[in-house]
Amino acid sequence: MNITRRTLLGSLAFNGWAQPAAEQIWDPAVRLPKAAELTELAGLRFSVIKKYEPERDGGYGFLHGVGLAWHKGKLYASFAHNKNPENTTGEEARWRVSEDGGQTWSAVFDMDKGTPEVAVSHGSFLSHRGKLWAFMGAFSGKRENVHTRAYVLDEKRNSWQPRGVIVREGFWPMQEPLRMSNGNWILAGFDVGNGNPAAVAISKGDDFTNWEHVVIPRDSALKTMWGESTVIVDGNQVLNIARYGGEALALVSRSSDGGRAWTPMRVANLPMATSKPYAGTLSTRQRYLVCTTTADTKGQRAPLTIAVGRPGQALFSKVFRIRNAEHSAGESDPGARLAYPYAVEHKGHLYIGYSNSGGRRGNKNNDNSAELAVIPLDSLRVA
Numbered sequence: 001m002n003i004t005r006r007t008l009l010g011s012l013a014f015n016g017w018a019q020p021a022a023e024q025i026w027d028p029a030v031r032l033p034k035a036a037e038l039t040e041l042a043g044l045r046f047s048v049i050k051k052y053e054p055e056r057d058g059g060y061g062f063l064h065g066v067g068l069a070w071h072k073g074k075l076y077a078s079f080a081h082n083k084n085p086e087n088t089t090g091e092e093a094r095w096r097v098s099e100d101g102g103q104t105w106s107a108v109f110d111m112d113k114g115t116p117e118v119a120v121s122h123g124s125f126l127s128h129r130g131k132l133w134a135f136m137g138a139f140s141g142k143r144e145n146v147h148t149r150a151y152v153l154d155e156k157r158n159s160w161q162p163r164g165v166i167v168r169e170g171f172w173p174m175q176e177p178l179r180m181s182n183g184n185w186i187l188a189g190f191d192v193g194n195g196n197p198a199a200v201a202i203s204k205g206d207d208f209t210n211w212e213h214v215v216i217p218r219d220s221a222l223k224t225m226w227g228e229s230t231v232i233v234d235g236n237q238v239l240n241i242a243r244y245g246g247e248a249l250a251l252v253s254r255s256s257d258g259g260r261a262w263t264p265m266r267v268a269n270l271p272m273a274t275s276k277p278y279a280g281t282l283s284t285r286q287r288y289l290v291c292t293t294t295a296d297t298k299g300q301r302a303p304l305t306i307a308v309g310r311p312g313q314a315l316f317s318k319v320f321r322i323r324n325a326e327h328s329a330g331e332s333d334p335g336a337r338l339a340y341p342y343a344v345e346h347k348g349h350l351y352i353g354y355s356n357s358g359g360r361r362g363n364k365n366n367d368n369s370a371e372l373a374v375i376p377l378d379s380l381r382v383a
Contacts, residue, residue, distance in 0.1 A: 030318075032270070047330075050370040062083075063080065063369065065080045067353070077102075086365050093111040102374065124177070128208075133153075134150070134160060146171065166201075174276055175189070176344070177203065180238070196245070197227045198225075198253065200214050200231065201213050217263075222244070222266075225251075232280060240253045242277075248271055252265070252266060273291055273300060275339040277289060282377060285311040286382070287308065288350070289316060290306050290341040291304075292305055301338055301357075304354060304373075305321055331371075335357075337356070353370060
């Protein structure tokens with residue numbers, strides 16, 4: 001295993017997201033709507049991946065970081081579970097599988113229960129060449145010595161086989177690996193520690209046990225970061241969109257060489273809740289971004305939204321509401337937080353998993369349920 005680290009320095013002037021110098025990912029000719037003005041989506045379907053029920057689960061309260069993958073006609077979901085506080089010893093990577101598109105789910109299985117010294121948490125999937133891979137964040141203590149571990153599903157035994165530590169140096173994966181035109185895959189995430197910057201890992205072709213760790217530089221004017229990030233890939237051109245932390249704004253960096261060199265991370269012209277985002281490109285050639293992006297919600301994690309662009313266009317120009325905090329499906333409460341989305345496209349639909357806090361008062365531990373929204377691609381078209 002050969003893991004290297006590359007840190008690139010640079011600086012751009014910081015002028016605030018509303019100024020012309022901000023990185024443009026939202027079409028400046030289009031007015032960004034407020035939450036009450038969002039367009040409703042047609043044909044949505046909702047279901048619950050894992051209900052919050054510690055009294056039946058043997059004390060599991062913390063749940064976060066839904067991951068999704070379609071593999072051989074089945075929908076897989078993973079998440080972190082813990083009977084103790086969030087991101088402490090005792091955290092476990094767990095999973096379920098659905099054979100009817102997420103309407104009903106199997107029992108909850110363990111992917112990796114960790115050890116008394118090392119906890120395994122949430123991460124991402126990749127179905128490739130008949131194998132289902134999982135890439136999960138892991139740590140010791142309370143988010144110390146963070147690293148990424150790989151697993152492959154043994155479908156006959158219904159268990160996950162470890163493939164070892166694949167990235168160290170604080171890296172935590174946040175998105176499915178995406179293939180670039182040079183044949184390598186890029187895995188978006190962030191580093192815990194050293195200012196918590198956005199970061200990526202780049203594979204050596206299809207060898208998913210061999211990754212290069214690349215830290216994305218940040219503009220010197222940025223405030224405190226918690227750089228959970230997502231990427232949109234176009235050949236070897238890569239756009240990284242990251243959570244800020246200092247303010248409820250999206251951060252952006254760009255690479256033109258397959259993720260090895262990056263422009264300094266800067267504020268973009270799009271408000272975004274301080275939550276993990278998830279982005280990609282649909283088969284309709286539309287770029288999309290799932291988080292909470294409205295003109296007036298600031299740091300609130302509701303409503304859950306999806307911003308899209310026109311086919312083949314680089315800028316987002318329309319925001320749809322996926323669901324409000326109060327809703328007829330899943331947990332409903334005016335104080336509910338809908339966060340940490342993950343998305344995968346399958347047969348004309350976009351499947352979005354997310355955490356729902358259910359409005360539990362004083363819920364600083366992310367005692368969530370895991371839910372699923374299924375969106376027909378036709379309803380995301382922009383005129």
